[in-house]
Amino acid sequence: MATTTHEAAGHAADAAAAAPGMPQLDFSTWGNQIFWLIVTLVVIYLILSRVALPRVGSVLADRAGAIANDIAAAEDLKQKAKEAEAAYDKALADARVEAANIVAATKAEIQADLAEATARADAEISAKVAEGEKAIAEIRAGALEAAEVVAKDAAAEIVAAFGFTAAPDAIDSAVTEKLKG
């Protein structure tokens, strides 16, 4: 190391002699620097142009492609979502129309059933009314007959109460005559 420092100091002195304080102007080192710089630049150029730049370029291109693909896919999905929404809206509208149709049909059906049932009920009611009237007439007829029997019985009792005896036929005919009266 001692020789190195001596050497360096000597060079510094040389440089100082040539141009005070400017090692840059010590031309004895220029050849060395230029040679090694050319070597350095060639090495850097070869490494960059053969290995690094194609690699970085392909990575960037790959990423740009991936991003473009993703954007396209997103656009596609958006389109699909729009279509699905339209289909959904259409289905909803169709369902509404159908529901309205069903409601109307059902209403008409119910109306028809109701009319039929009403008619049937009316017929039944009138039949029942007729039956009832017939029964009432019968009852009324029965009642007249019963009244005649009661009247004849009552007349026979009354006659007996007055102490007479009368033939039942005579009482019957008399009561029948009075009732007709």
Next chain:
Amino acid sequence: MATEAAHGGEEGGLVFHPMDQFIVKPLFGGEGVHWYTITNATLWMALTVLAIVALMVLGTSGRNRIPSRMQSVAEMAYGFIYKMVEDVAGKDAIRFFPYIFTLFMFIVTANLLGLVPTAFTVTSHFAATILLALSVFLTVTVLGFVLHGKQFLGLFWVSSAPLAVRPLLALIEVISYFVRPVSHSIRLAGNMMAGHAVIKVFAGFAAIAAVSPISIVAIAGMYGLELLVAFIQAYVFTILTCVYLKDALHPAH
């Protein structure tokens, strides 16, 4: 270190050697600096290569669709330069993208590595930046003539100006064209050198107890600024390369 001690021994007291950090010296001893000698400059160029390999090759080895941190830095660098080439030099300049990306990665990595304490800054040397600038200049000039032949000279003949002033403008254009590699290289090396030298000067002041807090704060501030400069100079070098390339591809004004 030993060099500074030797200097200190000569003069004594408060001494600054802000330029000693730029001395190119053999790494393993030996007789002077030959063209093949492995020097500290060689070491830091090699470290630059390793850093670039670590970022651009190892960092992207996963080829992940969702990038890791390293991969995302590598992709950011790629996208940044790709867009710059496309926007500044045009779509047909994309075939030069690997060259421009090599330039950018080398400069930005060397600049940032130069900020490691005790590091040697490769890009602070005119030898390095003149090589870079001249290679750009020669490439652009040759490309211009190969693509457009004599029409490339139309770059200097401002046809939109009045005829009377065109010769004068052509002279100015020619001068400015040949000054390009000079400004291109000196801008980069000058910026790197100045920042590092200023930090060294502040560091020299830190030897005085009374001002050392100020000087340490100043070093911290300068360091932040230097980080910015390291990136901006790489950016400027690259974008100017793109601008020159555009001139070669589309010489019309």
